[in-house]
Every structure is written in structure tokens, then in C-alpha cells.
Amino acid sequence: MKIALIAHDRKKDDLVQFATAYQDILAQHDLYATGTTGSRIQEATGLTITRFRSGPLGGDQQIGSMIANNDMDMVFFFRDPLTAQPHEPDVTALVRLCDVYHIPLATNMGTAEILLKGLQKGLVDWRLNAERRQ
Numbered sequence: 512m513k514i515a516l517i518a519h520d521r522k523k524d525d526l527v528q529f530a531t532a533y534q535d536i537l538a539q540h541d542l543y544a545t546g547t548t549g550s551r552i553q554e555a556t557g558l559t560i561t562r563f564r565s566g567p568l569g570g571d572q573q574i575g576s577m578i579a580n581n582d583m584d585m586v587f588f589f590r591d592p593l594t595a596q597p598h599e600p601d602v603t604a605l606v607r608l609c610d611v612y613h614i615p616l617a618t619n620m621g622t623a624e625i626l627l628k629g630l631q632k633g634l635v636d637w638r639l640n641a642e643r644r645q
């Protein structure tokens with residue numbers, strides 16, 4: 512499975528904590544992240560992560576491009592609902608593409624835990640068998 516990990520600045524500690532707690536599961540998958548989030552998780556866990564640009568510099572759009580190419584299976588995007596982002600249109604676009612392509616998306620820790628436990632139990636395997644859409 513290809514999994515994207517993204518967090519806004521005030522949510523990065525949460526995502527690092529999450530990735531640390533579940534690193535054994537995450538290590539079994541191909542991980543992608545926006546620039547700064549990826550660095551933080553790599554430092555904390557040693558997980559191998561393909562890093563894109565920082566979110567405000569296009570990283571959200573790079574991950575969105577993978578989704579549009581049906582090349583991403585799950586997204587953990589810990590958004591900060593209390594801080595305006597300079598690249599808000601990119602944030603909205605990424606969430607929208609997840610909905611367009613039926614990509615499981617967790618935007619907070621509560622959903623993230625359920626999603627990852629579901630992944631571990633094989634509940635998301637339908638993605639691997641699904642017809643590739645273009």
C-alpha cells in the first residue's frame with residue numbers, strides 16, 4: 512500500500528507520535544510525505560519515506576497528483592483547523608481528490624487509529640484488487 516503522511520505545523524507532534532506508535536505497521540508499506548512532515552517522522556522513527564516539497568511549496572499538489580493517477584492508497588493528513596494556511600486551496604484540493612477517488616483519509620488522530628488498525632486487519636485490501644481507474 513502507498514500511504515501519505517502530512518501534517519500542518521501545529522499537528523506535526525501528533526503525527527510524529529502516531530507514526531512512532533504505529534511504526535511497525537507503517538514500515539510494511541511505501542510511505543510518502545510532504546517535506547517537513549517527512550523529515551520529522553524520519554528523524555523520530557527511522558522509517559524510509561519518499562519526501563515531496565513542503566506543503567506551501569507544492570507538496571500537497573504532488574501528493575494530489577499521485578491520487579489522480581490512482582497511485583496512492585491511503586492519506587493521513589492532520590490538518591490544523593484553527594490556523595489559516597497560505598496554501599489553503601491546495602489543502603482543499605487534496606481533500607477533494609481523496610473524495611473523488613475514494614481514498615481513505617484521516618484528518619485527525621481518532622480516525623487515523625481506526626484506519627491504521629483497519630489496514631492491519633486487511634480491511635483496505637480492496638484497494639489492491641480494485642480496477643485501476645485513469
Ligand SMILES: O=C(CO)COP(=O)(O)O
Pocket residue numbers: 517518519520544545546547548549564565566567570571602
Ligand atoms: O503544509 C503542509 C500540508 O498542507 C505540510 O507541509 P510540510 O510537511 O512541508 O510542513
